[in-house]
Amino acid sequence: MLSKIGAMLLLPGLLAAGCFRSSAPRGGGAEAIDPGLARQGAGYYSDWGCDACHGDAGRGTDDAPSLAGLGDRWTIDELALYLFDPESYGAGNARVRELQDRYPDVEMPGFELPADQLRAMSAWLLTLDREE
Numbered sequence: 001m002l003s004k005i006g007a008m009l010l011l012p013g014l015l016a017a018g019c020f021r022s023s024a025p026r027g028g029g030a031e032a033i034d035p036g037l038a039r040q041g042a043g044y045y046s047d048w049g050c051d052a053c054h055g056d057a058g059r060g061t062d063d064a065p066s067l068a069g070l071g072d073r074w075t076i077d078e079l080a081l082y083l084f085d086p087e088s089y090g091a092g093n094a095r096v097r098e099l100q101d102r103y104p105d106v107e108m109p110g111f112e113l114p115a116d117q118l119r120a121m122s123a124w125l126l127t128l129d130r131e132e
């Protein structure tokens, strides 16, 4: 329970600390993913409407990029911050800015949800390439 509260406090803290500025994606695909957390996130993908733009199983559409292979450049915590506020995150991240330029007519919406839910979503996203 304490850790859940901690996670909910963490996100605003990171936002306030301006962590967007220094967030060059580390990734590397080496991050251990808790299978329980990823399972919890799997259901959010269609519940939150991500599939409307990113397609079935994150394969991508004309409106938004494929979500395969995110582990090469994202960690769970970075993704959670990005999902919360893609616009602000993009301001400090050249690769995200480049993606925004590639899809000028569609805007990735922000999901201002509790950090533990965003982390579960992110954990599942990082398993996408591993299932293929």
Ligand code: HEC
Pocket: 045, 048, 049, 050, 051, 052, 053, 054, 063, 064, 065, 066, 067, 070, 079, 083, 086, 096, 099, 100, 101, 103, 106, 107, 108, 109, 111, 121, 125
């Ligand atoms: C309205 C369409 C739309 C919806 C809905 C949407 N996205 Fe996106 N997403 C985009 C676009 C467009 C981009 C490209 C970057 C940008 O324009 O901000 C993007 C970028 C991303 C990226 C970065 C990909 C990379 O290669 O680094 C991730 C991760 C992502 N979205 C995940 C999600 C998740 C998870 C959801 C649901 C919670 C979601 N998106 C909902 C349109 C959408």
